[in-house]
Amino acid sequence: MTVPTQPTGGHAGDLELSAVTKRFGAFTAVDQLSLTVPEGSFFALLGASGCGKTTTLRMVAGLEEPTAGTVVLGGRDITRVRPYARPVNTVFQSYALFPHMTIAENVGFGLKQKRVGRKEIADRVREMLALVELTGFDHRRPAQLSGGQQQRVALARALINRPQVLLLDEPLGALDLKLRRQMQIELKRIQTEVGITFVHVTHDQEEAMTMADTVAVMNAGRIEQLGAPTEIYEFPTTAFVANFLGQSNLLTASVTGANGGDVLVEAYGKRFAVPAGRCRVSDGSAYLGVRPEKLHVAVDSATVPGSHIHVPGEITDSSYVGVSTQYLVRAPWGEELSVFAPNSGTEGPLQPGAHVSLHWHPSHSFLLARDNEVAEPVLEAA
């Protein structure tokens, strides 16, 4: 059973999933999922727990067999290939280091299975431990290492085999925040250095955005949006994505018509014009979205630039977080909008109760389709 490579697949080593479905009894974990991971890219699967991202990863690793669909790597159908016969390696969430082996034995495990010579294994293990900055740890055991060090051993153990694709299942989930940031930079450096395709599963949107070239946002077994981090953040396709990646102020609106290159929208009795290039819908009910940092607060409405859309409001809450001040501003129709104002020193923090003018540039807003059911992302405690 071979599947022709999709016309989009440019490189020989691309990973392609076509209509992959995985059911556990009556529960559909992954639903008709198709995606192409270009060779050499850093690809992130982002989603809340239970969205099917880990199941997708396990199907690529061969630890789970798809109910339907195909997994193709480098033009070869590996859907039913056993995990030990795939040129794919995984960094597990819990690291899964072999507790009865030394660090060197752990890292050399894959090469030993491939019957690589003892001398070459020793050389490559040394090389690999140097890459992850664990030189001299050869004879220790996993239990003697810290979480961050174990994480790097797990990475070395997978990378040493030079897989076509490296799968990372929430590899930084167990580390504290500071170490996690450090390892994100480290992982990105290593990926650039070795040039192997990385597929990274995470629920941390910041992690996905800082590391990946391409992010796929998953929800309920499907991909909601796939694209570069900036594209997903600046112009989300659905309300779910808009809320899952950062925060968004979503105003319930309806499209009233078009005017040249703009789509005309009405929300709470106010009319807005949004550039057509920022709209995912051209008629019917919609959400008008603006990111909190794109909203500006003006004390004096006369200072609002003419090109900006503006609404009056009253500050109900103000929290100072160092680099910025986060305001909640109540709009005339009662909804509270979230605003991030940088503390650039031009004006002091405003107090609750202050009457202000909220304004934003039309091209900084986006228009999304509004279904009957409101997609509220279930945020997971990290």
Add this chain to the structure above:
Amino acid sequence: MRRVGRFLARYWVMAVGLAVLAYMAAPVVVVLLLSFNQPANRSTTFLLDDGIHWTLNNWTDICGGSETICPALSTSIQVGLISTLIATVLGTLIAFALVRHRFFGRGASNVLIFLPMATPEIVMGSSLLALFVSAGVPTGFGTIVIAHVMFCISFVVVTVKARLAGMDPRLQEAAMDLYATPFATFRQVTLPLVMPGIVAAALLSFSLSFDDYIITTFNSGNVVTFPLFVWGANQRGIPPQVNAIASAMFLIAFVFVAIGQIRNARRARRAATS
């Protein structure tokens, strides 16, 4: 009051602890002493009223007490080794099946495995004999081994199962992901990790088998194991060599435990000094 409490905590608890230890060690010490005693006559083996007559004869001439003492010991060791081997292999396989696989009758098997541990030995022994007699199987060495394997299996399954259940299934997945075939995964990852459980199960099996009297006495025919010999000899007065053999068994077991403890302590210290 506080100081009294502290005094009690420091010394009273220790005193009670030492007393309990002494209570448990006393029989062993007595046996050890008796192994170096030359009894005045056969009937006074256990009386020390005229003090210990020190001798090494019991140790140097360990088979000398009776013509049947060493054959009985050898039979017990053979029965112990054979039934331990069979029970450990079968029990380990059963434990793997029960932990790793979902199959029809798994719940029932889990319960059945516990049954020999819960059944009174006297019931098991007599019903086994009834079975052997009605099936026309002559009792002897073979039936002893069959009986021992039966009750040892339960202990092996329980011990190995506990070890397996505490193992991260991702370790196997990781091995498979790193190109290890199912057989290589078993040999290099699963088996070494389960090994301490299997070894513990085997040691337990051997001591259970070596020690068993009740079930054995029903199914032994005219074969005499060491416990049967001791019981029989007790009617006339136990030869002092039995004390030497008992002491030797105790010392061997003690050495095993000590080695295990030292290894654990060393491993813990190595882990701590990283």
